[in-house]
Amino acid sequence: MTQPIYGRVALIGLGLIASSMYWAIKRGGLVTEVTGYARSPETRETARRIGLCDRVCESAQEAVKDADLVILCVPVGAMGAVARDIAPALKSGATISDVGSVKRSVIDAVSPYLPEDVHFIPAHPLAGTEHSGPESGFAELYDNRWCIIVPATEDTDPDAISQLRALWEGIGANVAEMDADHHDLVLAVTSHAPHLIAYTMVGVADDLRRVTDSEVIKYSAAGFRDFTRIAASDPTMWRDVFLNNKEATLEILGRFTEELFALQRAIRTGDGDHLFDYFTRTRAIRRGIIEAGQDTDAPDFGRGAPKP
Numbered sequence: 001m002t003q004p005i006y007g008r009v010a011l012i013g014l015g016l017i018a019s020s021m022y023w024a025i026k027r028g029g030l031v032t033e034v035t036g037y038a039r040s041p042e043t044r045e046t047a048r049r050i051g052l053c054d055r056v057c058e059s060a061q062e063a064v065k066d067a068d069l070v071i072l073c074v075p076v077g078a079m080g081a082v083a084r085d086i087a088p089a090l091k092s093g094a095t096i097s098d099v100g101s102v103k104r105s106v107i108d109a110v111s112p113y114l115p116e117d118v119h120f121i122p123a124h125p126l127a128g129t130e131h132s133g134p135e136s137g138f139a140e141l142y143d144n145r146w147c148i149i150v151p152a153t154e155d156t157d158p159d160a161i162s163q164l165r166a167l168w169e170g171i172g173a174n175v176a177e178m179d180a181d182h183h184d185l186v187l188a189v190t191s192h193a194p195h196l197i198a199y200t201m202v203g204v205a206d207d208l209r210r211v212t213d214s215e216v217i218k219y220s221a222a223g224f225r226d227f228t229r230i231a232a233s234d235p236t237m238w239r240d241v242f243l244n245n246k247e248a249t250l251e252i253l254g255r256f257t258e259e260l261f262a263l264q265r266a267i268r269t270g271d272g273d274h275l276f277d278y279f280t281r282t283r284a285i286r287r288g289i290i291e292a293g294q295d296t297d298a299p300d301f302g303r304g305a306p307k308p
């Protein structure tokens, strides 16, 4: 058996992301012992029942005691309060990380509470589903997905970064490093604004439900169904994402609105060339993603019928 990457790892918050990490850590035999803590007694009870974590603790401080790595897996808006709670119990030399969808505000909220003798190395796995809670996780969630590591300071210990990188690679992810502000802008484009658009589209359909006698639901086409999946994501998590990535999200939504007005105008004035050129450009982006092998879920369209 290969050497474990960490001795003890503590997961604080036992939802989709933490539980998927735990199952992947067990699959790879990456850690000697994983402790866990969740705020609600029901979640701790469920975790014990399904064997999530080697030991489920009654307090966050008990879970992080002697841990070599602590990962905060709570909504972005709760990170600071959790850091304040666990700070006095952290082991000297430990690494503190998180999985939050926003990075700058987490760094600002957590850093002030951490003692000087720990390494703070935030991270963000770019994988998820619309489900949440301790029973929603599965070991394969991170396979072949990106995990972005965002060291809190430029002088973060390179050995501590390599160790965290090795854990995420063992979990199945491809790892990249990024600066926090750049991360937040990129994610505003690729994840945060698209979620807000999906929430809005499903809200509009719901407003129209009475007018269309529920037909939007009955005849929902694939595009709208994808929107409803995304719009079913956890309200607490997404409220916190938008409140904590305000500037970047507003910047992207501003650009989105400008483009939407241009397309609206093209429809009104019958400017088919504008629409055609625009859709040609966006189609090329989708094809580029598939050619780069970055959409593992994409069906093998356009390559002829399956061979008998």
Ligand SMILES: NC(=O)c1ccc[n+]([C@@H]2O[C@H](COP(=O)([O-])OP(=O)(O)OC[C@H]3O[C@@H](n4cnc5c(N)ncnc54)[C@H](O)[C@@H]3O)[C@@H](O)[C@H]2O)c1
Pocket (backbone or CB within 6 Å): 012, 013, 014, 015, 016, 017, 018, 038, 039, 040, 043, 073, 074, 075, 076, 078, 082, 099, 100, 101, 102, 124, 125, 126, 127, 128, 129, 130, 131, 132, 133, 134, 234, 237, 241
């Ligand atoms: N779901 C996704 O698609 C996804 C993907 C990548 C990263 N993330 C990030 O991962 C983190 C966890 O998301 P998740 O999907 O696992 O959520 P989840 O709702 O499944 O689990 C969150 C856990 O945090 C606990 N919690 C909530 N508020 C708390 C508080 N104030 N103090 C202590 N514990 C609290 C909950 O009880 C639960 O155990 C979030 O920061 C989210 O932004 C989510």
Ligand SMILES: O=C(O)C(=O)C[C@]1(C(=O)O)C=C[C@@H](O)C=C1
Pocket (backbone or CB within 6 Å): 100, 101, 125, 126, 127, 128, 129, 130, 190, 191, 192, 230
């Ligand atoms: O597949 C989904 O359900 C997701 O929305 C996952 C998703 C995303 O791709 O936008 C959502 C939030 C994250 O922080 C990372 C991943």
